Amino acid sequence: MSANDPITNPALDTLIQRRIRPDVQAMHAYTVQNATGLVKLDAMENPHRLSPELQAELGQRLGAVALNRYPGPRITDLMVALQQHAALPEGYALMLGNGSDELISLLALACAVPPSAANSQKKAVVLAPEPGFVMYAMSAQLQGLDYVGVPLTADFELDLPAMLAAIDQHQPAITFLAYPNNPTANLWDDEALEAIITTAGEQGGLVVIDEAYQPFATKSYADRLTRHPHVLLLRTLSKFGLAGVRLGYLIGPQTLISQLDKVRPPYNVSVLNCEAALFALEHQAVFEQQAQDICRQREQLLTVLAEFPGVTVFPSQANMILIRLPDAQKTFEGMKARGVLVKNVSKMHSLLNNCLRLTVGTSPENHQMLAALEASL
Template structure:
């Protein structure tokens, strides 16, 4: 029987897991995945198409992505004493860091609720994961984290900054206290940096046990799947041994090279999203039965206790609006939903329907 053979050959952790579900979004107003909602202007599309003519698709990609590396070093102000590694999205970088760990150093720690991939990849790789509950205001419970660090000696601590799905920035002094308290790595995940306009890149010069992640996905290139890991060369050189060759394709490299040269477009769009975030936050705050939290990202977390998240999510779907239902993901997210900031028209449609549902 094939089922018996599968059970014999596949790891129990894989057999027990569920594949990551991405909901169908065809014909929907898509406000669930923290994407930039804006298309490129036609003149930029034409310039990009012309630029891509240089692609030599009969050859393997530049394995070191040398041109992209040079452009990003300048664009991101990478410290001189650090180096970069590229991944097929941040997910691959997280996976590589975890895969590199010694069997005797198999504890991963992260606040919760936070980015689901920290827990998911830990489970798939059969590592011990410790989720540290946040305070009621979603700040770090520093004393509890320090106690757990001392007791469990985590190999890696992941800190999303701003945090997903709560949208807040953890106190920087708390983060530095954690960095000083651990003998392991601290990975600061700045996926939403462009919306917070704050960075802890300077920590790379102060602490050798800090790595910093960025991505081009939230800026407006989610389709490229390009994650960036920055840190001391001693760390990066070890992780490079696990990176599969040619993981960043030629078309991805060229597209990233092109948009970095035209980065002002995406920065302008990010500025519009930041402005619209304030509008959506204020509008949500005015809806009876909605509790909303301030955000430094391109999404907003809110709670609908009276109507219930299941009901609100389902009603929005009936009107072709897809947001993220977080109810059930963590005790502190009971009856919570997360909405991505879209275009003005998408935001208006969402707020209009939510107002009707909440009456």
């Protein structure tokens, strides 16, 4: 028996069977690939590190933080800084989360209205196009909502008739629209997006525009946010360059945010997360330059990948590129053997058959990735 093998305990097995929800027992935990010794291009992280000078400055600030105290007024300072960063419209507010994952979960929790005589649905519903971000479905399940996934078209566009029909049938409490989408990396058609938002609102549901990859996109929904009071904008600092800090924020009308904020755990953002985020916002020009470099690298990758025989390259407005190959698993294993870790998404959804998702890295990382891909085809 290895150190990682579970210990067999009949009494513990019985306890799990009796007390852990059957659907949780049947779930697969979210797994993170081991990237030790590999060029890590599987998780859409910003590949750039801070300069030694900024590392030293940040270290001094974090060292001075009062770790013995619960988060206090600095959280308010962070919210003010984020309001300025996001150019919040008048009458709008934001809510902080430990990454956008927590905010997705809290949204589901707040909207898990139990069945009643006045409610014809058995459960509240979360709806999203698929393939999409896995946490929409997982959070719905864990919070006791039903989840409805609506397949995209073969070229990963919104299937507008199918989306409208699903909204009409299921009357979702929340409709998630990632903009750009993960893992397909594309922005949605504006007319289709507006039609879905309008229809969901007419059915009495919320719409969440998830802009996790906004730093790399040519468009944002932020300038259209005030058109619809039922629309919330979800963002994260992970792709801004702070994936390790875990900080997300939700923007919406103040009256709506004040209700959603009631389910947020107190002190859900640590003093270290807060100070690191404030530091980054004070140096946002540095992170904007990093984003610009990633966009340049992305365009170069798209051009080179288009020349690879047998490889289909899909458009990207994010810091990732989706490609389809003759044998995704074989190519994935070949690239890993050559020191490059990407994401094999071919089993996530039937539309992603034989697809790999490549994170855009630094110029040297991208050259190594291209060489590994070419050798593994």
